[in-house]
Amino acid sequence: MENTIDVRGLSCPEPVIEVKKALSGRSSGQLTVLVSSAVARDNVKRAANGMGWKVEASVEGEDFKLTITK
Amino acid sequence: MNKDKLLIIFAGMIVGVLAVVLVQMGNPANMGFCIACFIRDISGAMGLHQAAVVQYMRPEIIGLILGAFIAAISWKEFRSSGGSSPSTRFVLGAIMMIGALVFLGCPLRMMLRLAGGDLNALVGIPGYVVGIWVGIYFLKNEFSLGRSQNQSTANGVFPVFVAIFWLILLLSAPTFIYFSQEGPGSEYALWGISLAAGLITGLLAQRSRLCTMGGIRDLILFRDTHLFMGLVALIVVAFVGKLATGMFNPGFLEQPVAHNDAIWNFMGLAVVGFAAVLAGGCPMRQLVLAGEGNSDGLITVLGMVAGAALSHNFALAGSPAGVGLNAQIAVGVCVIVLLLIGIGNSKLSGLVGSRSDRNPSINS
Numbered sequence: 001m002e003n004t005i006d007v008r009g010l011s012c013p014e015p016v017i018e019v020k021k022a023l024s025g026r027s028s029g030q031l032t033v034l035v036s037s038a039v040a041r042d043n044v045k046r047a048a049n050g051m052g053w054k055v056e057a058s059v060e061g062e063d064f065k066l067t068i069t070k
Numbered sequence: 071m072n073k074d075k076l077l078i079i080f081a082g083m084i085v086g087v088l089a090v091v092l093v094q095m096g097n098p099a100n101m102g103f104c105i106a107c108f109i110r111d112i113s114g115a116m117g118l119h120q121a122a123v124v125q126y127m128r129p130e131i132i133g134l135i136l137g138a139f140i141a142a143i144s145w146k147e148f149r150s151s152g153g154s155s156p157s158t159r160f161v162l163g164a165i166m167m168i169g170a171l172v173f174l175g176c177p178l179r180m181m182l183r184l185a186g187g188d189l190n191a192l193v194g195i196p197g198y199v200v201g202i203w204v205g206i207y208f209l210k211n212e213f214s215l216g217r218s219q220n221q222s223t224a225n226g227v228f229p230v231f232v233a234i235f236w237l238i239l240l241l242s243a244p245t246f247i248y249f250s251q252e253g254p255g256s257e258y259a260l261w262g263i264s265l266a267a268g269l270i271t272g273l274l275a276q277r278s279r280l281c282t283m284g285g286i287r288d289l290i291l292f293r294d295t296h297l298f299m300g301l302v303a304l305i306v307v308a309f310v311g312k313l314a315t316g317m318f319n320p321g322f323l324e325q326p327v328a329h330n331d332a333i334w335n336f337m338g339l340a341v342v343g344f345a346a347v348l349a350g351g352c353p354m355r356q357l358v359l360a361g362e363g364n365s366d367g368l369i370t371v372l373g374m375v376a377g378a379a380l381s382h383n384f385a386l387a388g389s390p391a392g393v394g395l396n397a398q399i400a401v402g403v404c405v406i407v408l409l410l411i412g413i414g415n416s417k418l419s420g421l422v423g424s425r426s427d428r429n430p431s432i433n434s
Binding site for chain 1: 074145147149151154209210214215216217218219220279284287288291292294296349350351366425426
């Protein structure tokens with residue numbers, strides 16, 4: 001299973017849809033998500049938290065890296 | 071309640087207050103804020119259409135772009151990006167405008183009309199929701215207009231120059247710019263008040279991500295009430311404000327700048343909702359995106375300017391007298407175009423694969 005997904009540049013709510021799709025197949029583990037905007041960062045974080053996952057966000061150049069774990 | 075939730079509710083409340091204040095200060099009734107109407111007025115001021123009653127260089131629109139820009143710079147969220155199917159986005163902007171002018175208002179004005187007692191909005195809201203629901207169907211079928219890319223800073227600040235250019239035209243009022251002498255276009259608050267209201271709204275909308283489409287879309291798609299709370303706050307505050315100022319006037323008939331043709335109120339906003347989902351944001355949100363350096367947002371706004379010209383030049387807009395045949399045909403054409411855009415950019419067409427296949431990782 002892919003452990004990094006890159007949703008940079010996608011319009012909302014596509015990043016959230018992609019991340020939810022990736023998380024729905026797993027019960028635990030780690031997923032890294034690359035996003036390019038603060039809006040996508042916040043939306044993905046809220047969605048993942050809502051599904052019971054923990055999210056750590058860090059800055060990667062102009063982008064953000066989200067580390068999602070459970 | 072966390073900080074983000076408070077912010078979205080606060081933003082909705084302030085926009086609701088500003089909408090009431092702007093009407094008190096001179097804006098048309100139930101039109102304290104209407105993104106579609108105001109962009110249409112700008113289109114008319116520049117002579118792109120000749121509807122003499124709706125021509126004014128609305129400072130609220132200018133302020134919204136500049137307010138979002140200032141917020142994005144201040145919180146380090148400004149980023150020059152674009153290039154995600156610009157021509158399709160231009161068409162989506164035009165369609166949003168055509169639909170909004172059949173209803174006579176963008177979704178923001180739909181909420182303000184409801185708050186003012188215009189019950190025709192109760193027909194428009196289900197239309198908007200159905201339009202969004204149809205758009206979501208395409209999102210679930212891997213709809214995407216593709217990734218935006220990094221662009222030069224000069225390109226990112228372009229929307230700011232457009233806003234400043236419009237401001238110069240407003241203040242210098244050269245003879246070739248049209249200003250309505252009667253009708254809604256002649257009703258406006260002092261430009262400084264309108265500009266300040268736009269700046270505050272742009273700032274709050276950028277920080278809170280307030281979006282009239284996103285609120286309903288996220289509720290249906292993710293059962294997420296976050297953005298929806300902002301919309302509820304906006305309607306409640308505007309309702310209380312209108313009650314307090316004696317502007318609440320419930321009914322279907324003789325509502326300001328409105329008609330009571332239920333089918334076309336429904337269909338007009340259904341088109342707006344559908345187009346807004348495909349474009350990733352309602353008309354207000356597109357202005358905010360433009361201010362954040364997203365040229366796809368600006369292209370959508372320019373599509374709205376063009377859509378307003380089409381609407382009035384070809385008699386596609388509704389009016390208090392009702393909705394004519396041209397407008398009805400235009401709505402039908404818009405629905406067909408939206409379906410083609412939706413199908414063509416989703417896996418339903420068989421032309422494209424899943425969203426991730428079409429958008430492979432950029433650097434890895």
